[in-house]
Amino acid sequence: MKRFLPKTKRRSLPVAVLGALTAATLLSTMASAAEPPAAPAAEQAPSTTDGGALAAAQVPVPTVTGPIPAAMPPGTDLTHNYPQLAAEPGFDLSRRGYVEEEYFFGGNATRYDTPPMADGVALSTGNPYQTRMIVRRPEDPAKFNGTVIVEWVNVTSGYNLDVHWQESRDYLTREGYAYVGVSAQRVGVQEPPYGLTAWSPGRYGALDVTAGGTITDDSLSYDIFSQAGQAVRTNPAVLGGLRPATVLAVGQSQSASRLALYYNSIQPLAQVYDGFMLFVGSGGPFRTDIPAKLMRISTETEAVLNRTPEQPDSGVLRTWEIAGASHVDYWFMMDRMLTAARDGLKPFSFACDRQPLSHVEVKSVLNAGYQHLVNWVRHDQQPPTAQPIRTTPTPTGNVIPRDENGLAFGGIRLSEVDAPTATNDGENSGQELCRLYGSHRPFTAEKLASLYPTHDAYVRAVRSVTNRNLQQGFVLAHDAGEIVRDAEASRVGTSNPRPVP
Template sequence: MSSSPWRRLGLAAAVLGLLLPTSLPASAAPGSPPRVVGPLPGAVPGDRLADRIEDTYPFFATPDDLAAAGYVEEEFHVSGTADGWSVDGTKVATGVPYTTRVVVRRPAHARQFTGTTLVEWQNVTAGYDLDALWNAESVVRAGHAWVGVSAQRVGVDQLKTWSPARYGSLDVTGGGRFTADELSYDVFTQAGRAVESGAVMGGLRTRTLLAIGASQSAGRMTVLYDRVLPQQQPVFDGYGFIVGTAPTRVGAEPVFQVLSETDVRTAQRPADTDRFRRWEVAGAAHSGYQGQAYREPISERDLGGAPRYECDRPPFSRIPMHHVTAAAYDHLRRWVERGTPPPTARPLEFEPDGVTKKRDALGLALGGIRLSQLAAPRALNTGDNSGETFCRLFGTHVPFDAATLARLYPERGDYVRQVVAVDAAAVRAGYLQPADARQNLTDALGGTR
């Protein structure tokens, strides 16, 4: 397209002006839901460089067949005024206008909806919004909803460049005055209020609102929980901090931290309490195979190509970390709704120096939550790697040779029996959901692990 960016922005504003907002509160006072415009038109496939918003589609729209499961994906613009906060909890601004976007994946009909919504703080470490914790299998089978929030400048700036027609009006910096994400905490919580009010949910009523964030986003949510939340009206009922830091403050809302082997670097760790639970997953990587495989075709579509890495060891652990986080979310929901605390889990083991992980003769980590991909292994899966850029986050995956497999599983059926036994124990302990255990067995029988 040859039209100028200014023309695109003008057309975007004109189109957005024709869309009726689903919520128009009289003010953006604390505790009230923000203004909401949408759902925005356009869906994949589309022309992201088009001059008309209806000829675009949501950035990183999921390729999952949501319609077949009775789900929809919708995108909204959310606007209001936000306070600004420094990372030490000092208020640095009041009532700064903002506009951002949220992506909603939810049941199409209320009868399918459990009333639980997972609100993810989109991760921007790669320079763009990443729904790092979207797991279609577990969300759909549970009947939950998932909402992704663009809370930070880096993600919003990339969106505006990617499609001026769709995103040109977004701003989470107060017109460039607050570029260190000072507004992000209020932007995220106000998006939670838009979910709570039903304005972005097609009228679905959320009873349990859970905030989740991975890695860098977990760090932002830690600041929110430890330093900002005590000065705000609560929005979320519980918090899931995945492969990242977790709060030290003891608050009313329960906190669940789930870490991969990559993330556990010392034997010093906080103790579980009646408001805090921590799980550590042996062999899992901070960013493993499942997430990379899901995002590769989306990156090809929306970014023109998927990144390639030259790591020192074969990358991407195959331990399904998302199976454990699915179980954790369900425990967090019950913790909020019924007061039932999640089960505790054995931590990873360390050598006496407190920084070197203990490993068995195969090189597999000892301790931690142990899924069948690790405890009935056909490959070396670890949380460690090195090399360029993000390689240290990918872990390793090295298939065992035939001699090693013959030694581990001398009799026909030994391998499958071990898979069943290991995962059955994980289900009983509460670390794995039965549907994921069945998938593990299917994979084992099909030789795809």
């Protein structure tokens, strides 16, 4: 069981302390493995091609208002006069040299149809809208690495969930990214009780992504998302004067599925974004005649429930699958529950048939994916390829063969899988969203003792697996150090192997 340190503590360690612990001292027996080259300075020209720049210039520039004043701190104002899911108190942006601001933006949007594997078709133009974006950026321009992550926020739960930010915020702030979360869909903006206009009428009452209620199928959302990227590119005020060199579009699950349609149908027309990352989303296959790079990162859950027809990696497409991981993991959910409870958002049900939430932590793979994607976009440096999770097709869907520990074969294999202390997988059943939670079943003390007769044996096993993933490019040095520190802080292999509750 990998609950060595409470995740809220691990994620909130001061950057100065973590930075002082180098990979060399933490991973003393690791072979040397260089991280992908650092992103170039923000002064570099945008990587969009000439044709892309021309197309992007044709996307309307929306009117941007803000930053919108907010009651401080979030959660203390009963009228919710602050950004929904503002950064939680346990993650101090100011200590990381970051500021959080919310802007409204709007104008007129085109309504699009998105036919399969073909350019989008404009159905109507001149449809008025106004929505919001939440911006988190370095306060000091010298810290900005030139890349902006623009997230199409997930609205499955009826509110605006910034999954990519919550998963990778340590990495994003450490490396100097700017982040923009965009509310593009009716559910997140206008559907009660958690859509913005119902959640805080005083703050968000003027927002509307339905052209006054005449378009309710989200067919405006694609152009709204394009215009958000256009605002990031052309309006320096949105980023506090920062000028981006690279703008990446990201989404998770429901919003990743929307981005799959966007990539195939809208990106060829708009060309606002330089690259895409789709995390645990369905969708595909993907066109290969679009120059924008696309990374897909998935878990066991998608391999079973909705793996799309296999499409080989190419010069513009890379697919990674994480063994043992689930669509929603334990560590992310622990953080998400804090902010959702603070903001009075929909509670969670964990009435699942098996103990829910895999403890395989996906953020380290996501972080590596970001760094590879930036270098792929800027320098055409191909990300590493990864084996898929092994599946067996049956008449009712895919089945994952498993070893004697209940663990999958293939995929990116983190220490929770190749130096296991529990059975983690991406499968479950039960109420509501249990099918997305995977499961976690700790090994018995006797089994742990047979696998790791000493604490040093366990630490060596974790270090070996992590060293391999570092060399292959599936984790970064900073995250590798954190993984090994967690192993060192555990009680696995001691006379009392169970972790502190």
